[in-house]
Amino acid sequence: MSRRLLxxxxxxxxxxxxxxxxxxxxxxxxxxxxxxxPESATSVVTAVQLGYTAGIFLLVPLGDRLPYRPLVVVLLGLTGLGLLAAGLAPGLRLLVAANALVGIATVVAPIIGPMAAGLVADDKRGVVSGTLLSGSLGGMLLSRTVAGTLGEWLGWRAPYLAAGASVLFIAVVMARVLPTTQPSSGQRYLALLAEPLRLLRVEPDLRRSCYYQATVFAGFSAVWTTVALLLTGPTYRMGASAVGMLALVNAGTMLCTPIAGRQVDRRGADRVNLVCLLGVLASAAVLAFGGLGGATGLAVLVLGTLLLDIAMQSGMVANQVRIYALRPEVRSRLNTAYMTCAYLGGSVGSWLGVQTYARFEWSGVCGLLVLLAAVALVRHLAGEMPASGTTRQADARHTTGEGSRSPRCGIG
Incomplete structure (x- = not known):
């Protein structure tokens, strides 16, 4: 894994x-x-997240069955075409359908994660996972800023068209730079789809990683789906670019995920998870004052969303490192189970956030975030005492550098 490739x-x-x-x-x-x-327009957000969940379940397992380079390039190409179709959609129904297609195809990040984990030594896996996640986080934040600004200048279609062109360019680059890899599995496609469900049944550490991320990501999605309604509504009366600028302020989170990865390598995933869940609860307490409006409320929103982003993303690093240490030969399928649960939680969280905001406004969304984080924290504390042997062995492998590297990810 060269620095350039990373x-x-x-x-x-x-x-x-x-x-x-x-x-x-x-x-x-x-x-x-x-x-x-506006409530109907949020169906676009739900569609792309549900599509992403479906894409993770249906396509990410192919990372164990197919060489990475053609898989990633084809998915990027389909994503670019879907974005262009969304930018040209004449009505809401076609826009929702195009966004669902984009969500299904734009699943290269959970495919790249297992590939990168197999290209580095065990004691560097947390740092590499954190670095890749910082890129995902940067895309999450900067895309909101760029989309909000472009949308106000040129209309809502411009962000889709610009994103489509960017993705197609990246597809050309990836066709040239991705290493040649060999598949680790010869299973049929239907068997690959069934494997994540079997892994969920037999791997307790995978189940709890999925549980933590699904609940926290549901709260995260609820907040970020409804903060646009809050900022553009009567409390603040701002434009769409304000939502993008709020996300841009949180770009500092990109610096935190590699640090979180180092802490996971040194202290283990469980300790980092605990700190992150407490951080989510703290962010909900701060965000509750965002409904005040004015400069004070806006400052509170900046601080609260920053804390939420850091906690959610750092917890994601811990969860991924935990599952990557379980079985190197099935990392893509482990990641399929994990990411499917995470984004299913996010999709449900977006829907719940809109429904809660419509009935109880911003304070209700903050209460929903508290409830979801508390459920995850109770599960974590209940499972910490009889910690599974799998977790102890995984943490030991990170400490001693033991464990095997995946044979499928060598450069050839």
Whole structure:
């Protein structure tokens, strides 16, 4: 794993993941441009997240069955075409359908993660996972900023068209730089699809990693889906670019995920998870004052969303390092189970956030975040005392550098 390759993979993760999140910023612009109510426009966000969940389940297992280079390039190409179709959609229904297609295809980040984990030594896996996640986070944040600004200048279609062109360019680059790899599995496709479900049944550490991320990501999605409604509503009366600028302020989170990865390598995933869950609860307490409006409320939103982003992303690093240490030969399928659960939670969280905001406004969304984080924290504390042998062995491998590297990820 050269630094150049790691940088390019990090950029690719950011470009791909950004496609899932920038629709959160331009929802009000879509509503006015297509003459629908804002709540209906949020169905675009739900569609792309549900599509992403489906894509993870249906396509990420192919990372164990197919060489990475053609798989990643084809998915990037389909994503670019889907984004262009969304930018040209004449109505909400076709826009929702195009976003679902984009979500299904833009799953290269969870495919790249297992590949990169197999290209480095065990004691560097946390740092590499954190670096890739910082790229995903950068795409998540910067895509919102760019989309909000472009949308206000040129209309809601511009972000989709610009994203489509960017993804197609990245596809050409990846066709040239990705290493040649050999598949680790010869299983049939249907058997690959069944494997993540079997792994969920037999791997307790995988189940709890999925549980932590699904609940926390649900709260995260609820906040970021409804913060656009808050900022553009009567409390603040701002434009879509304000949502993007709020995300840009949180770009500092990109610096935290590699640090979190180092802490996981040194202290183990469980300790980092505990700190992150407490951080999510603290962010909910801060965000609750965001409904005040004015400069004070805006400052609170900046601080609260920053804390939420750091806690959620750092917890994701811990969870991924835990599952990558379980079985190197099935990392893509482990990641399929994990990411499917995470984004299913995110999709449900977006829907719950909109419903909660409609009935209880911003304070209700903050209460929902508290509830979800508390459920995850109770599960973590209940399982910490009888910690599984798998976790202890995984932490030991990180400490001693033991464990095998995946044979499929060598450069050939």
């Amino acid at each position: 940088l390019l993979l990090t950029i690719t993760c950011g470009v791909a993941v950004g496609n899932v999140y920038f629709p959160q910023t331009i929802g009000p612009l879509v509503a006015s441009g297509l003459r629908v109510d």
